[in-house]
Amino acid sequence: MIDVVGVPAEGLEALPPAQQQRLAAAHTLVGSPRLLELVPARDGQGRHPWPSPMLPTLEEFLDNLGSDGVVVLATGDPLVSGVGSTLIRVLGTDAVRVHPAVSSVALARARMGWPSESTDIVSLVSRSAYAVRRHLAPGARVVALSAGAATPGDLARVLVDLGLGETSMTVLGELGTADESRFNCTAAEFTTERLPALNVVALEVPATAALWGSSPGLPDDVFAHDGQITKREIRALAIAALRPMSGQRLWDLGAGSGSVSVEWCLAAPRTTAVAVERDATRAERVGENAATFGVPIAVTTGDSIDVIRELPTPDAVFIGGGATEVVIEAAWDALAPGGRLVVHCVTLDTEALVVAAHSRHGGELRRVTVERAEPLGRHLSWQPARPIVQWTATKGIS
Structure with missing residues (x-):
């Protein structure tokens, strides 16, 4: 069994005691270099960053690690466009146990005051910004998970290209941390000012927007x-x-x-x-x-x-x-x-x-x-x- 522990934005100190003990007792820790650096070094505990590129060599990497005492570090909820989803797809549900923290999606909705039933979610972590297109409708609210600092600008260009320059954009950076930031603009007003690499973009399409929709029979x-x-x-x-x-x-x-x-x-x-x-x-x-x-x-x-x-x-x-x-x-x-x-x-x-x-x-x-x-x-x-x-x-x- 591989345990996947979601690390809250506040850091390891915000983990429940049971998860802190799990990290301390782990034989092997796996995660991004940033997350691994958060964990104090312990004698006899192995540390392994993910291979790059990850997917082509993932199965071989996991085979070499085994599954005894392996703990994977992830951010927030590992099943929201996270490594937990990838591991379950590769290993199956019986081999992976997930311990989620609050996701960036939940934090973004909380900052915006948007109920889950009125909000669509789209991950742009490994997809083109045009993936947002199917979620766009008059008055739609969309939370987009970014791949990095460039994603908000890519989204703004897509929205302008689709004639939706008046769409409201809120770039929420470093959610849940002491460095949390917020940048508001419309897609047409977006500038390439410096943005944090860890960000989520909340979009609200004008209720008056004219769109073709996604029903069969597009022009x-x-x-x-x-x-x-x-x-x-x-x-x-x-x-x-x-x-x-x-x-x-x-x-x-x-x-x-x-x-x-x-x-x-x-x-x-x-x-x-x-x-x-x-x-x-x-x-x-x-x-x-x-x-x-x-x-x-x-x-x-x-x-x-x-x-x-x-x-x-x-x-x-x-x-x-x-x-x-x-x-x-x-x-x-x-x-x-x-x-x-x-x-x-x-x-x-x-x-x-x-x-x-x-x-x-x-x-x-x-x-x-x-x-x-x-x-x-x-x-x-x-x-x-x-x-x-x-x-x-x-x-x-x-």
Whole structure:
């Protein structure tokens, strides 16, 4: 059993007696150099800073330490974007025991007077500042966990880029310590004055802000694309059929601009996507859209059939381009019971493939036509787009 002890912002002296005794009795202490320096040296007690980079060598590092008498030092609550979460993911819940202190999130909400039920939390510790985007709404309150002194400035630039320059920003530094600080401004007013590396940013979006939101069917022009994009109405239909659920993974085969992957990730918490695109320029554009929306999309360049067996197991698969019988069957085989497969097609050849797949696996077939009003001389007239045939099936459900 490895014990993970959350150290309060006030320091070791604020730890409960039981946790102070745990540190004193530990055979091995692990933590950042800053935290390790707080603990008085003791004969026979080993001290080990985390390896750098941490994740690629973490399992080997832990194997070498063993688990007898190992105490890990963390800041605040180790399960709020902390090392406790990483250790549980690597070792399992039965091998890790967490002893939390007050988190920086709780301290930030207390300073702002924001109840938990009216506040969203986003960690930017190892993510782009654009990850805040999915939490932005008129009147929204967001507590952002910073990666360092540069994060508030990155956030300010993102907010201005999104037309939210009037968003209130409060940078709370060194929370809970004698050096606690507070800096207030709007995103548009933000300056690069010196800020503490340990900071949390509280954001409040104006109630009058105009935003597109994150519901499926965002306007096509909010994505970078070259015309190879699933149009907004059809995209909404695809997301409805894919049924994103918390923590699930999508394969987006023939991703084009990656718009379906983006909207999948926006539709439910902790969702991820793997986008496969054979055109290198488009694959790069998928990565750009993922960064702009702050969503976790892994991009693979290549033909779907060449890479499909190397991909992590999906919960749902969308084939928007390059559908063949081999790709369809490989995607179907990769799904566990309850997994969803959705295929869109516009050509008669591919339509014949999905009709045959429907006869093998069941599901639903639908044909959709979207018409938009466009100018015709001095008047408006309906202009139909190409019809889309959609086949959707859930494995294990006829």
